[in-house]
Amino acid sequence: MDKFYVTTPIYYVNDVPHIGHAYSTIIADTIARYHRLNGAETYFMTGTDEHGQKIEQAAANKGKSPKQYADEISAKFKELWDEFEISYDYFIRTTDESHKLTAQLAFEKMYEKGDIYKGEYEGFYCVSCETFFTQTQLLDGGCCPDCGRPTTVVKEESYFFALSKYEDALLKWYEENDECIVPKGKKNEVVSFVKGGLKDLSITRTSFDWGVKLPKSLNEPKHVMYVWLDALINYLTTLGYAQNDAKMRFWDYTTHIVGKDILRFHAVYWPAFLLSLGLPLPKRIAAHGWWTKDGEKMSKSKGNVVNPHLAAQTYGLEAFRYFLLREVPFGQDGDFSERALVERINSELANGLGNLLSRTVGMSAKYSDYEIKQSGARELYNAELNEAKTHINAALSSLEGLSTNRYLEEIFKIVALANTAIAKYEPWNLIKQGEKDKANALVALCANLLSRIALLLAPAMPRTADKIATTLGFSIDTNSFNRLILKDELISFKASQTAALFEKVEDKQAFSPATTVQAEPQNEEQADEISIDEFAKCLIKAGTVLECEAVEGSEKLLKFKIDLGEKEPRQILSGIAKYYTPNELIGKQVCVLANLKPRKIMKQLSQGMILSAKDDDGKLTLLSTPTKVQNGAIIG
Structure with missing residues (x-):
């Protein structure tokens, strides 16, 4: 076409x-x-x-x-x-x-x-x-x-x-x-x-x-x-x-x-x-x-509508794109579960793809000073290359048919194939046994498989594909697609050191306000009633802002150190940078939901939620007490 x-x-x-x-x-x-x-x-x-x-x-x-x-x-x-x-x-x-x-x-x-x-x-x-x-x-x-x-x-x-x-x-x-x-x-x-x-x-x-x-x-x-x-x-x-x-x-x-x-x-x-x-x-x-959230229909009254900006900000845009495209067969309803998203980040993106790139580059550094020559790869590892070609064809066919989950599944079969080849042939032992050519050919196999993975991933995860290509020293473009994907050529690479593609997410929360919009305002007839015991579960404290600064890499997040009358100040992240500058908030007393489960936002720990209200004109105001009270005072 x-x-x-x-x-x-x-x-x-x-x-x-x-x-x-x-x-x-x-x-x-x-x-x-x-x-x-x-x-x-x-x-x-x-x-x-x-x-x-x-x-x-x-x-x-x-x-x-x-x-x-x-x-x-x-x-x-x-x-x-x-x-x-x-x-x-x-x-x-x-x-x-x-x-x-x-x-x-x-x-x-x-x-x-x-x-x-x-x-x-x-x-x-x-x-x-x-x-x-x-x-x-x-x-x-x-x-x-x-x-x-x-x-x-x-x-x-x-x-x-x-x-x-x-x-x-x-x-x-x-x-x-x-x-x-x-x-x-x-x-x-x-x-x-x-x-x-x-x-x-x-x-x-x-x-x-x-x-x-x-x-x-x-x-x-x-x-x-x-x-x-x-x-x-x-x-x-x-x-x-x-x-x-x-x-x-x-x-x-x-x-x-x-x-x-x-x-x-x-x-x-x-x-x-x-x-x-x-x-x-x-x-x-x-x-x-359609999408549900943890098995429930999304509703603003429930406050469980997934906000795509917050989800991408919390877990990374590439991971968010990957999850949406990978999680559900096209045409079927899907469920947005943060636990499932974290599992895919850790097992498939970090352990699978990220680990393959770091191992390949690491071996090239040790065995050939980052020079990866393709000679010998076809002769020694043709079975792996043929299997990869089968997955490549299946991935292309799936994407043409809009089956995005199958398309990504086939790509990650190539990731698994490369990681399995490393475990099977043990290049470190090949080096010890004096079979350096076989070891380098295996590195070339992995690099060529990674180049194909990057080209195939580029439509779904463009930043990730560019990072892989930059690390291996080739370009994501139509010429590379024709040569490596359509014609199945092998090429040589000049690799370079690289940071981890994906970091593991340690805080495996199943639900977090970090990815959802606030429940919409309701009148008394609309609101679901709760008992006093349920409200008592919310621990809201008054606290004074000791420090406030912008979060690097984010236009909307501010990072706070807040004195809640505890041994150590709390670190809390809040997406209010468009409404306040850090300097005007230092010394201000705010209301904090203090027993909210800690979560990571942009790899930084947030230990609570600063409460605020927004009017119909979009103006946001941080909630506070009419007069200053002792830090740690309970509000309720």
Whole structure:
């Protein structure tokens, strides 16, 4: 494939990024990096979906305009993807003027074709899902079948898209294109839905104003586009559809990465819109599953929603990427367990991959002054090289099919193969026995296997791959990929000393606030009641800040020494650097949750939590007592 276009969903700006958003984006980033490395001209887009009644209501609740609110949340997504070094080519916002023009052009073309007509709509609308339902689809009590929230009856003038017209064409597409929707089980669900009969789709609203207006040619100023029509058109806006941009050459090579909850919109509505526009349908629509936390559904009220920024900050971005891609088969639901993450870091990344690199470099230093010559490796260790080639082919095939867990599993079989070869052939004994050539050939085998591992890992763990390549003295690029992966060449290396790739995580906590967002504020009717005995378990003390400094390598963490009236000051890390400078906090008395289990953040021990509160404007204030009290005084 000489071209490749991959998209994430554009994320709805009703809330800040969570692990599901990160998962979609990291998958898309991985396959985009892979296709670039394999020499394909690649285009990768992501962005935010910013219209609709839900956004209008959320903004009003914050006392802000919809655009002001959307600006703030969209910025959080872009900041996180930039922090994660996501290699997107385009970040779209549906409030961009170029997108509004594209959506209006598409609407006009479908209208002129006769696929859009005016009528009146009456039905049940879920604001949260931005979706209409018939009465037979509702749960008991008139609730949304997707999210369980109450729906409202909507009766208003509307424009409709003739979705029913495309029922047969969609079924034909599904039948003739085996992998147009993956995994297979999700495709079967879509086919079943369409075979149940399609009804024409209401695609405009008049009861609110926050959306893309209809084309001026229709002279309908009170109508705005249905948010899903507006949102899906973004995939064309990105390529310059309205301007007949040269980037439209990528459209024939489209892969959409989506969550399973929005598959229907992408696999039914979107192809029908494209058929109406006379455009080719996507090559593949890939739907992944949801994430739970330690076996429980994530909920802000429970305070167990995994914050991707904090998780990556605590355990390292590369380890976080590895865990998400490795832990669960694509399409299935996954569970985010910090214990499982720590196990993978320690056993696979530190003991497996990191140990292989340090052993290989160490042997090259002892046996050949870091010069690693490939001579003899093929002749002496051909069986190992052939086995590695089998795993390489399986890894490539798995990644092409979006089976990221199998792709990484095959790579780490090569890691295990190399480590086993060292144990089996015992190069230190070969040196003692005077068989230095065999020992050096084994080092060359390991170095060549490591080079292949690095190239294969580069899409998923780019920093790690670069560290391995730098240590061995070769480049992660298309030329190396062609030579070492596709042509299976052996090369020589000039290695250098290196620090450990991964450090073991010693604090094996099963749950830590270090990776989760705070529970959302609740009123008395919403909050789960607890007993006085449960509250008594929280030991909150007053303490004075003795020292405060920024944490090297982090833009958000501050490191405190706090006097809690104990023998030694407590060291506590807190992510509040954007709100305070270290100097203004020294001498301040704060409230500390003192019996929180210690945890490591960026390899430094944190022995408690400084309590704070944030208002609707995002201003954060550290909690304290009205007047200064003795350090160690119990608050409760």
